Amino acid sequence: MKExxxxxxxxxxxxxxxxxxxRTALFNWLFARRHGGxxxxxxxxxxxxxxxxxxxxxxxxxxxxLGLDWDEGPMTNGKHGPYFQSQRTDLYREWGHRLVELGHxxxxxxxxxxxxxxxxxxxxxGQRAGYDRHCRFLTSTQIAELxxxxxxxxxxxxxxxxxxxxxxxxIRDHITFEHDQLEDLVLLKxxxxxxxxxxxxxDDHFMEISHIVRADEWIPTAPLHALMYEALGWEKPIYAxxxxxxxxxxxxxxxxxxxxxxxxxxxxxIQVREFRSAGYFPQAVANFLCNVGWAFGDDREVFSLAExxxxxxxxxxxxxxxxxxxxxxxWLNGVYIRRMKPETLSVAIRPFLEEAGLAxxxxxxxxxxxxxxxRIKTLKDAVDWxxxxxxxxxRYEPTLLIGKKMDAASSLxxxxxxxxxxxxxxxxxSVNLEEGLRxxxxxxxxxxxxxxxxxxxxxxxxxxxxxLFGTLSALGRNQTLARIDRALSHLEGLSPRD
RNA sequence: GGCCCAUUCGUCUAGAGGCCCAGGACGCUGCCCUCUCAAGGCAGAAACACGAGUUCGAGUCUCGUAUGGGCCA
Numbered sequence: 001m002k003e004x005x006x007x008x009x010x011x012x013x014x015x016x017x018x019x020x021x022x023r024t025a026l027f028n029w030l031f032a033r034r035h036g037g038x039x040x041x042x043x044x045x046x047x048x049x050x051x052x053x054x055x056x057x058x059x060x061x062x063x064x065x066l067g068l069d070w071d072e073g074p075m076t077n078g079k080h081g082p083y084f085q086s087q088r089t090d091l092y093r094e095w096g097h098r099l100v101e102l103g104h105x106x107x108x109x110x111x112x113x114x115x116x117x118x119x120x121x122x123x124x125x126g127q128r129a130g131y132d133r134h135c136r137f138l139t140s141t142q143i144a145e146l147x148x149x150x151x152x153x154x155x156x157x158x159x160x161x162x163x164x165x166x167x168x169x170x171i172r173d174h175i176t177f178e179h180d181q182l183e184d185l186v187l188l189k190x191x192x193x194x195x196x197x198x199x200x201x202x203d204d205h206f207m208e209i210s211h212i213v214r215a216d217e218w219i220p221t222a223p224l225h226a227l228m229y230e231a232l233g234w235e236k237p238i239y240a241x242x243x244x245x246x247x248x249x250x251x252x253x254x255x256x257x258x259x260x261x262x263x264x265x266x267x268x269x270i271q272v273r274e275f276r277s278a279g280y281f282p283q284a285v286a287n288f289l290c291n292v293g294w295a296f297g298d299d300r301e302v303f304s305l306a307e308x309x310x311x312x313x314x315x316x317x318x319x320x321x322x323x324x325x326x327x328x329x330x331w332l333n334g335v336y337i338r339r340m341k342p343e344t345l346s347v348a349i350r351p352f353l354e355e356a357g358l359a360x361x362x363x364x365x366x367x368x369x370x371x372x373x374x375r376i377k378t379l380k381d382a383v384d385w386x387x388x389x390x391x392x393x394x395r396y397e398p399t400l401l402i403g404k405k406m407d408a409a410s411s412l413x414x415x416x417x418x419x420x421x422x423x424x425x426x427x428x429x430s431v432n433l434e435e436g437l438r439x440x441x442x443x444x445x446x447x448x449x450x451x452x453x454x455x456x457x458x459x460x461x462x463x464x465x466x467x468l469f470g471t472l473s474a475l476g477r478n479q480t481l482a483r484i485d486r487a488l489s490h491l492e493g494l495s496p497r498d
Numbered sequence: 499g500g501c502c503c504a505u506u507c508g509u510c511u512a513g514a515g516g517c518c519c520a521g522g523a524c525g526c527u528g529c530c531c532u533c534u535c536a537a538g539g540c541a542g543a544a545a546c547a548c549g550a551g552u553u554c555g556a557g558u559c560u561c562g563u564a565u566g567g568g569c570c571a
Contacts, residue, residue, distance in 0.1 A: 119571080122571095130500095130570080130571075172503075172504090175502070175503080176502095177501075177502075178501085181500075181501050181502090182501090183570080215568095216503065216504090216567090216568065217567095217568055217569065218568095218569085219502060219503065219568075219569075220501075220502060220503095220568075220569040220570070221569080241503085243503090243504080244503090244504095244567070244568070246566090246567075248509090250509095250566075250567090251566085251567085252567080252568095253567075253568070288510095291510065291511075291523085292510065292511090293510090293511095294511095295510090295511055295512065295522095297512085298522095299511095299512075299521075299522040299523075300522090300523095301510090301511090301522080301523050301524085302523095318510095318511075319503075319504065320503090320504050320505065320567095321503085321504065321505095321566085321567060321568085322509090322510065322511090323509070323510080324509095324510085325509050325510045325511095325523095325524065325525085326509095327509080327524060327525055328509080328510065328523075328524045328525080329524095330524090331523085331524055331525085332524085334536095334537090338537075372536090373537095374536060374537045374538090375535065375536045375537075376536090385535090385536095434533090437533090438533095447533095448533060449533055449534080450533095451533085452533040452534075453533070453534065455533090456533075456534065462534090462535095463534065463535090464534055464535045464536090465534070465535075466534095466535080466536090467533075467534085467535090467536095468533055468534080469533085
């Protein structure tokens, strides 16, 4: 076993950073940090047809946002670069041919038509599908002939026909594959580009990767890779196949989805950047991801990555696939929000308000933030909870102004008296407001609830809003009175008096 | 269809043979607090897929079945 822990996260730049990939990256990172090892970022960009140029930026910003820093890879130094597979194709070609020289791989000249015909023949005969190994058994004269015709070929791995390969996996112990179930897969394509298998094995070897932590879905390729290491005489890394993340329905893996969708009313986020723009904190998302497939211990659910590092071990990762408990993320994000300093929170909230088109007033924001801190679950929630502070004109159904068990006329009278009292109140702060309004309710023989409700709608335009007295005081006397005046005219419209 | 993986409350999980008539968390329900909504407090409902075996004893080990999933076709 290699003495130094070196792990890698090796995404293909085919789209934005997926939450499932992020979880794999997180486990790699935790493992590296736990053992004082290196976390390497490698970009597997040999598939030109699916290449998305913006993907790299998205990976970089997504990983950084989550707090996962890499020791080697794009934008950092490293002795094992380059870290883009597209810049290493000579290496793959070299080792692909070396495998042929060593007798562990062979050139295959079969055309697409030949392959299709062979497959159909196998199906008809009820045999196992897969390449029929035609070129594996070519005679040397046949090979020489094809070589001299310089016909296009691929390089296939020569899988042993008998025996079995056992993969040692940190998360699931041993997994054994019979060789007669394996295929002679393509390593090097006819255009000279490597397949995933070749590039992966070559890179992991030369980058001195000690542990391969990847998703469950790669288990079937593990025996091929192990066989390749053996053929090349290279030391094998240790495998750890992390459980898959499933769709919320439990049907199918989440990775198949590329962007957010709605499932039974629940918004299902897929891309890391979607979590970000939905108003989740990176600490909460990272914490949340840790709790799927792994447990901190001591019945603790809330913790930082720094706290997780010393306790993390791949051996403790739960092998069964899981869905993301999104409702738990909401709760967790709320926990982080409640723990923050209000000033910090208001800074985080601001862009979300602006995004919603609100004209944010800085000191109003600072005054209002404590009122909503324990009520919002995401930063985006702030738009609904404090948007009215910044609205120039409130829009609401005037009948909402009618108090519970009251009519328009009595509501109008109550609001009018409240307005007079608020206008004359000596100090417009929470304590005074509460005292004044409660006294007023008593004087008018009203229960406080209905009265406060009328004022709440008048001032916020909503039936549900932050605590009334704090809201009024944060809003200030002028705004409060102006909004009440508007409400009074609404009520007058509802109760025409002669 | 072949190979492979997995299976504890609705969900995420703890549990490495007796500490488990199974613990925590989210969610849900009820009560308390209360100006609405939250937050908080208290209480509650809720699970070892099934069947054999090993063992004095199995959620925990073995095998089979079922179900779900992955890869390939």
